Amino acid sequence: PSFVGLINNEEIQKDFFSSPNYLNDIELIRAAYDAKLRLFDQEIGDLLNLYGDKDLQSNTIVILMGDHGEAIGEHNSFAHGETIYDEAIRFPLLIRVPWQKEEVRLKDQIYQSKLSQLIYGLMRGDIFPNNFEASLKNILSTKTIFSRNCANTTQGVRFDNRWKYIIDHRND
Numbered sequence: 001p002s003f004v005g006l007i008n009n010e011e012i013q014k015d016f017f018s019s020p021n022y023l024n025d026i027e028l029i030r031a032a033y034d035a036k037l038r039l040f041d042q043e044i045g046d047l048l049n050l051y052g053d054k055d056l057q058s059n060t061i062v063i064l065m066g067d068h069g070e071a072i073g074e075h076n077s078f079a080h081g082e083t084i085y086d087e088a089i090r091f092p093l094l095i096r097v098p099w100q101k102e103e104v105r106l107k108d109q110i111y112q113s114k115l116s117q118l119i120y121g122l123m124r125g126d127i128f129p130n131n132f133e134a135s136l137k138n139i140l141s142t143k144t145i146f147s148r149n150c151a152n153t154t155q156g157v158r159f160d161n162r163w164k165y166i167i168d169h170r171n172d
Contacts, residue, residue, distance in 0.1 A: 013076065026073040033072055048096055058098050061122055065115065066091040081150035084166060089147050089158075095136075097122070099129040108141035109161040115140070 016022055044064070050056040071077035074087045081088070091112070118139045121127040127135045148155045156166040 017076065029078070030072050033070065048094075060098065062094075062096040063115070063119065064092070064094040065112065066093070067112070084147045084149055084154055084156045088149075089145075097132065100132060104133050104136065106136060106140065107161070108137060109145055109158060110140040111142055111145060114142070 016025070019025070048062055050060055050062070068080045069087050069090045069092075070080050071083060071085070071087045075083055075085050077083050077085075077088075093110070093115075095118075118127070118136070121135060121139065143160055145158045146156070147158065153170050154166060154168045156164055158164045
């Protein structure tokens with residue numbers, strides 16, 4: 001669920017955050033969001049399993065990627081695209097390749113735009129079982145990421161997945 005225009009409305013937000021039950025409300029909103037994610041996970045299972053087709057499973061790469069995260073009360077935001085804090089700039093990415101049996105998790109920060117380089121390498125046959133994990137890190141990982149919100153009123157740079165500098169042009 002996205003709450004743009006509702007809880008992010010400054011008038012409503014004042015009442016919401018001064019309510020004695022707002023923490024319970026946030027937990028309820030998070031629970032609804034988590035339930036929606038669980039439903040998505042169940043429904044996407046057949047696709048990731050390529051509907052049980054063994055030929056497809058041995059010859060198909062599946063890539064699922066979100067375009068952003070979702071704020072659910074963090075930094076007083078209930079939306080996406082409005083801030084460049086971690087809850088908004090971190091996004092889901094799932095890659096299923098026929099030869100990879102164990103889960104691999106990248107902890108490095110990545111640029112979404114670099115995903116096309118990974119896809120190109122997979123299609124050309126430059127990436128294969130022996131170099132898959134190293135290729136993921138080499139292509140997708142980056143030390144420096146520049147970001148902005150949708151309205152371009154907030155800009156930032158993130159270095160080494162640890163340091164951030166954020167400028168909010170609306171509030172200097």
